[in-house]
Amino acid sequence: MKAYEAMKQALDAEFLRAWIVNYISSVLDMDKETFPTSEPFDSYGFDSAEAVIMAGVMEEEFDVEIDPSLFFEEPSVDGLISALRAAGLAA
Template sequence: MSSPHSHTAEEIQAWLTGHLAEILGVKAAEIDIRAPLDSYGLDSAQGMLLAAKAGKFLGFQLSPLLLWHYPTIESLSQRLAEESQASDSEVFEI
């Protein structure tokens, strides 16, 4: 059993940018990490999808509410990196 990998803010930022671009059908280069996510027209269903995919990527479940508390990719990725590092010892692989 391998230990869970904690991700840096940069890794999470790159992942979020890529997946947001995929969901919205735009190029990753068009995503501004400092722009509010809702400025891209992200609806609640897309937000839940992004949160679910991010949870799988990170190895822990995250609430879609985080997207509203941390409304930019930059702030969200920093928060998720903290959570990723803090939860390393709490995550169990099945």
Template sequence: MSQSIVNSTSKQSYTAEEIQAWLVSNISEMLGVAADEIDIREPLDSYGLDSAQGMVLASRAEKLLGCKLSLILLWHYPTIEALSQRLAEDFADSNSETFEF
């Protein structure tokens, strides 16, 4: 099942801004916080994002991006701004189906 997602979206490219908007929307929905109250430069844990929610967020992002994400990325890039930049760079440069640090 995930293989078909990878194949269908692997040629799609996303900018850091598009990934940021997607992350803000999903985090807003997940945490019950208004999207305009989320600062992309604040650590995600400042909004109460826990590890279980991080796993859900990573799973949703995998479906969007069509690749496997390492949860370690959430720790190394703890803000929406930093994470979306890294994902956009890796996505553009990577032939791999897994983003890792």
């Protein structure tokens, strides 16, 4: 089952948060258990190129359109979740 199938049942912000943390921590080889969700992406080396790639992966995985500019407007995992809620992509 693709992740978006589970997400379509309940666009859950905590599910999205866990997915984002898992994705970034695997890309940057970070400990997901102590991941700094309130710190800016660039503070741990997640740059704009990685953000655009992640937006594309999220679009494929969740079958939604993600504007990469959200990563710059809300440059932390917590901020991104808030922006996704505001856009109606998370509950």
